[in-house]
Amino acid sequence: MKFNVKKFAAGLAAVMLCAAPAFAAKPLEGQKLKMAVSPTFPPFEFERLDEQGNARIVGYDIDMVDAIAAELGFTYELVHTNFKGLMGELASHRVDFVVSGMSPTEERKKTVDFSVPYYYCQTSIIQHKGTNIKTVADLKGKKIAASFGTQYADFAEAAGAVVAAMDSSTYSMQELLAGRADGVVQDAASASIRVKQHPELEYFVLPQDELDKVQGGNVSDCFAAVFPKGSKLEPLFTEQIEKMQADGTMKAIYEKWIGPWPYDAKPLQGKHYKLAINATFAPFEFAQVNDKGESVITGFDIDVLDAIAAELGFTYEIKDMNFSGLIGELHSGRADFVISGLSDTEERRKSVDFSVPYYFCKTAIISPAAAPVKTMAEMKGKKIATVFGTEYAKVVEASGSIPTLLDNSTMVTQELLNGRVDGAVMDASQAKTKCEQNEGYVYHVIPNEDLESAHYVSGAYSIAFQKGSELIPLFNAQIEKMFAGGRMNELIVKWMGEEFVK
Incomplete structure (x- = not known):
């Protein structure tokens, strides 16, 4: 059989044509769009001279749109306007989209559509x-x-x-x-x-x-691209933004214009924990009715934990119980940690571990203004109330007073207000709050030398964990970061006042 070169070549070409990958046109190939921008917001969009001395609009937002344009196949023209004019340009259809550091507020969503967020601010x-x-x-x-x-x-x-x-x-x-x-x-x-x-x-x-x-x-707390209602561009941009976030393109743009990428997976992302707490210890943790009429637990300790949770990525649920049961709840494994005005003592360390201190406390005695009790010496022979199982109980017992030990600080306060005791020992910031709420009562901080005689060894509150918990170094790092950055002192001032900042 004679070999036909022409037929072989034609057949081979046909096979190659069938086997060749199909390069589909990009979704917006050849289209020219208009983007409105207010270029006075560095590092997102601003004017900068290029090597030829010409003013060019550059920035985070421009690099992001350039990357999206390359993937979708379109080119675009920039329309300069003041920020207040951006929505008008969009509503009048003089532009196709806006990328200019704009946040997706509920009010704006009534008239325009937004992509998924591309930056968290x-x-x-x-x-x-x-x-x-x-x-x-x-x-x-x-x-x-x-x-x-x-x-x-x-x-x-x-x-x-x-x-x-x-x-x-x-x-x-x-x-x-x-x-x-x-x-x-x-x-x-x-x-x-x-x-x-x-x-x-x-x-x-x-x-x-x-x-x-x-x-x-x-x-x-974010910026997003903006489109006219029902625009077919929005899902295309959203898909590209999500792709850029997944493949590292957005990270590269962020690090070019802003700094280190902060959105890598958080150490405890997606984890859920159980917190044991005694919510009768204002201003550290207490129940309060919110605007919806719901009872919620709030306070200094809750704000501290919320800040740590936000940084580490976990969520938590609260189990409210008597103070005397907190360590047992932790030791039994029914709780992952306790943050409830708890002092780090040698006795407690036998069954649980502690974080570094997050609050340095002062011990005070609250009493009627008409019959003040100011020192441990003056407590001798008097009826003094405090919470059972706390370090304050050591102070009361060492003072020579007649102790009344109760399950929580609310009950302690009631004993005092009802005249059944002469005074109550508690944290100084809590005593300050009680005096502000109840006219006719005063508090006095107990001198450190008196406390030392009572073998009161802890002047700080820490977070308690199960023995050997892997959470401890993570929490410690966040507490130290909050002190270094000033956030912890801001929370102390918010809940207690300037005088309680160490």
């Missing part, structure tokens, strides 16, 4: 050093500049500030630098750049738990 306050605005409460009555139409301007107004709504964050900064504003509210990534440019300034991140209480929790 932290609200901060920029100020001259020494201004001392560190919390949401500190904003009340202050002159605060923020970009018009942003959630930052709305939030500052809701917090009681006198708001100067400016056309851009650049103008907001000019108000601050000129002394016409006490502070500027904006994202922490942008704030860090502003502070580097102006060494006379500093910034503080406002706690998210405080932000959540403003405007009914409508202060968003």
